[in-house]
Amino acid sequence: MRTADAIVAAAAVAIGDRGRFLLVLSGGTTPENAYSLLSQGKRAAAIDWSKVFVFFGDERMVPASDARSNLGMAQRTLLGRIAIPPGQVFPLRTEGRSAAGAAAEYDAELLRFFAADPRHASPGFDLILLGMGEDGHTASLFPHAAALDAQDAWATWSPPGVLPPPVDRVTLTYPAINSARQVLFVVAGEKKAPALRDILEGRANRAIRPAAGVQPIDGTLTWLIDRDAGRLLRACAGIASDPAGVPPLGGFPAKAGTPARNFHKP
Numbered sequence: 001m002r003t004a005d006a007i008v009a010a011a012a013v014a015i016g017d018r019g020r021f022l023l024v025l026s027g028g029t030t031p032e033n034a035y036s037l038l039s040q041g042k043r044a045a046a047i048d049w050s051k052v053f054v055f056f057g058d059e060r061m062v063p064a065s066d067a068r069s070n071l072g073m074a075q076r077t078l079l080g081r082i083a084i085p086p087g088q089v090f091p092l093r094t095e096g097r098s099a100a101g102a103a104a105e106y107d108a109e110l111l112r113f114f115a116a117d118p119r120h121a122s123p124g125f126d127l128i129l130l131g132m133g134e135d136g137h138t139a140s141l142f143p144h145a146a147a148l149d150a151q152d153a154w155a156t157w158s159p160p161g162v163l164p165p166p167v168d169r170v171t172l173t174y175p176a177i178n179s180a181r182q183v184l185f186v187v188a189g190e191k192k193a194p195a196l197r198d199i200l201e202g203r204a205n206r207a208i209r210p211a212a213g214v215q216p217i218d219g220t221l222t223w224l225i226d227r228d229a230g231r232l233l234r235a236c237a238g239i240a241s242d243p244a245g246v247p248p249l250g251g252f253p254a255k256a257g258t259p260a261r262n263f264h265k266p
Contacts, residue, residue: 002224003034003186004043007127010182011047014126021047024055024128024172024180025078026139027070030188031129032077039081049084055110057130058140058171059092061099068165069094092155092170099157099168106155106170122179122217123154130177132187136195136209137161139177140169143208147171174213181219185211190228197232 007023014021025031037043056070064072071091079089090113092106114123130138141147142161150156154176160166177183187196198204199212200223206213214221230236 001034001037003031003129003184004037006184006222006224007034007038007129008043008046010127011052014181015048015051018126019051021052022055022124022126023052024057024125025070025074026057026129026131026186027059027073028131030131030186032073034186035074035078039078044082049082052084052088053113054079054084054089055125056090056092057128057177058169059094059102060140060165061094061102061168061170062165063095064091068167094170099170103153103155103157103170107153110154110176123176125176125180127182127184128172128177128180130183130185130211130214132185132192132195132199132211133161133163134191134195135162136199136204136211137163138185138211138214140171141174141210141213143210145210147173148206148210148213151175177214178216179219180216183214183216183219183221185214185221185223185225187223187229188226190231192229193232196223196225196229201233 011021011023025035038047054074056074059070060066060068062068064075066072090106090109092102094102097105110123132138135143137143140158140161142158145158145161147156147158150173154173155170156173158169158171160168195204195209195211198209204212225236227236
């Protein structure tokens, strides 16, 4: 719920200030509920979808019809349910091309959209949603992968990490991610607790825990985590489930490169 509300709030600010909202969606299972909430009722009505432009943080090299496709998941839970102009959705196209080719195409598409030279400018997304894997990867930036060092493009490709599925990926790079006005991590599950602790309290190296490399240059960085993911954090000590038995999702507003210090129930 907090994730959906954060998107609504970010959209209101961006559209009010700049006349459009540039949103980057993440894949994985964690954001599915947020996308569903965003597509209906008062939340859907609160956003002027004619002024929203949707991008993707990464994609697996599978067809959109594949259950593992981030685009497919977004279409089922959000994009297929709202009145957003089709030309304002920018998927990572995977069919009939290599991962390297798909990355080059997306990089060129971003360059056209922002009408800038990637060597001297940044995309400037309004909000990037990110998840984190058990190994600390984010988007498709995996530990020790060459993609971590990409500096001259906004999109690149990566071979599979150690986690399934074993398919090549396309991903935004650190320069694209760190140019955002807001970055919001949404992390749930106890298996992610060690990586989360390393990043928020252990000052982990991005080569080992790639999510640690997300450090917005002029933007804000926030972590929304559930109790299980935060169980090893000192800041979460003593936090219990709510009366309904649902683990709370809390927010860490954090300065880039500094440990989070406050945990807030929703």
